[in-house]
Amino acid sequence: GENVEQHPSTLSVQEGDSAVIKCTYSDSASNYFPWYKQELGKGPQLIIDIRSNVGEKKDQRIAVTLNKTAKHFSLHITETQPEDSAVYFCAASKSLGADGLTFGKGTHLIIQP
């Protein structure tokens, strides 16, 4: 089955700096790659996603890049703010809607004031 590796497990950055979280996946059939933000005691919230026919997607301060050849995708957050502090998960799916998601282990992002 699919295996998603996520690094780093903890990331501390100064407010205003950029943060980058990286994931790799094992199954070349995976074609949908979402990123979720999870706050303590709550369900995951989608922040951005990308499909395999696109190499990059941006939404204001958040961007995701996908390298299908390397089976690698990354989350980039610019101009970080204290409210960006949370746990972030990457995930992969082979068939959007039909298959469930395989999640990475998560990254605890800490924004230092």
Add this chain to the structure above:
Amino acid sequence: GAVVSQHPSRVICKSGTSVKIECRSLDFQATTMFWYRQFPKQSLMLMATSNEGSKATYEQGVEKDKFLINHASLTLSTLTVTSAHPEDSSFYICSATTGSYGYTFGSGTRLTVV
């Protein structure tokens, strides 16, 4: 936007009893619903996939007789943890999808078995 409601948010039950968790898609009809389990400071692990009117498909290692899933309509799926034991204590999260617009997650249920 798509909203998924999950209830209860917290439940404490005695060992040996059963607990039912509801997951509803409020503003869309979900073709498929998923159930995940999350232990403290760990990732989400897919437990099962359910389609309306069909038997759920369970992931390897998940006991289907312990975790009963019913998907009676396009807006409601339930997870019943039967004969719960302390090791079943966890955070259970449902997700729903229309197939085209990604996965929307519920707010989760914290189950504590005492």
